[in-house]
Amino acid sequence: MTTTASSSAASATPSAPPFGRALCAMITPFTEAGSLDLDGAQRLADRLVREGCDGLVLSGTTGESPTTSDAEKSELIRAVREAVGDRASVVAGVGTFDTRHTVELALAAEKAGADGLLVVAPYYSKPPQDAVEAHFREVADAAGLPLALYDIPGRTGTRIEPETLIRLAGHPRIVAVKDCSYDFLAAQKVLARTELAYYAGCDEHNLALYAVGGAGYVSTVANVIPGHLRSVLDAFEAGDTPVAARLQQRATPLIELMMAAGLPGTVTAKALLNELGLPAGPVRAPLRPAGREAVDGLLAAYAELTAG
Secondary structure: OHHHHHHHHHOOOOOOOEOEOEEEEOOOOEOOOOOEOHHHHHHHHHHHHHOOOOEEEEOOOOOOHHHOOHHHHHHHHHHHHHHHOOOOEEEEEOOOOOHHHHHHHHHHHHHHOOOEEEEEOOOOOOOOHHHHHHHHHHHHHHOOOOEEEEEOHHHHOOOOOHHHHHHHOOOOOEEEEEEOOOOHHHHHHHHHHOOOEEEEOOHHHHHHHHHOOOOEEEEOHHHOOHHHHHHHHHHHHOOOHHHHHHHHHHHHHHHHHHHOOOOOHHHHHHHHHHHOOOOOOOOOOOOOOOOHHHHHHHHHHHHHHHOO
């Protein structure tokens, strides 16, 4: 993985990013009784890969990691790995506010068959930057898999500062960032000074970050429109920036309703998937399902986008 990241900076034609370009932050399907739906997870994972995802991120925020057990997380990795084989990378969310627990989850994810780890900044306790850096280094030292660091200060309360990311980029197993910082200048500073693969974690930034050297995206919205979002990157790769821009803009109403209309992306993604007859099931408390008005709005935006 490190060799790939290094070669991308040195060659005129960048090598593939460490986990692919079009990644879905996959929801975790549950049965109506609230238990883990492994069959549904396998069917959803297969569909996502067939329709354009070359990586799946499991047990992130969208995957309801705060309310799934350690055992469920490992079961989910094994099931999805079986479903997608080597057609897509499987990245496991293992981040917690406890370094020791995060290391345990990292080792379990590796054993279960993950290709990489997504590690969020320690949340709630607001550690200073030297402690944040030490946390990531301890996880990277313990695990044998490449890490993507997840910067989402709006949820964690703690930023991974650009200088911290630049120092951490020297670790051989820290290869990527999922960026939800909403600080586009900081992202470009880190891109300019490191070989880290930068993934947009906010769907409205997918094309913009890619255009300045990002690796791709880790998308919640990809749960429902994986092919459309992939087509944005494909158009840009083909050199057709106006088409890429139009495709990104066409997705904006749905992105806004799913990610910026007051409901968590997990809730809106599951609501749409359920309406479309795809594996999802309920959310776990304290989350609550979307109301009928919200669901109708999501369906209308989805129908308009997919009408052609």
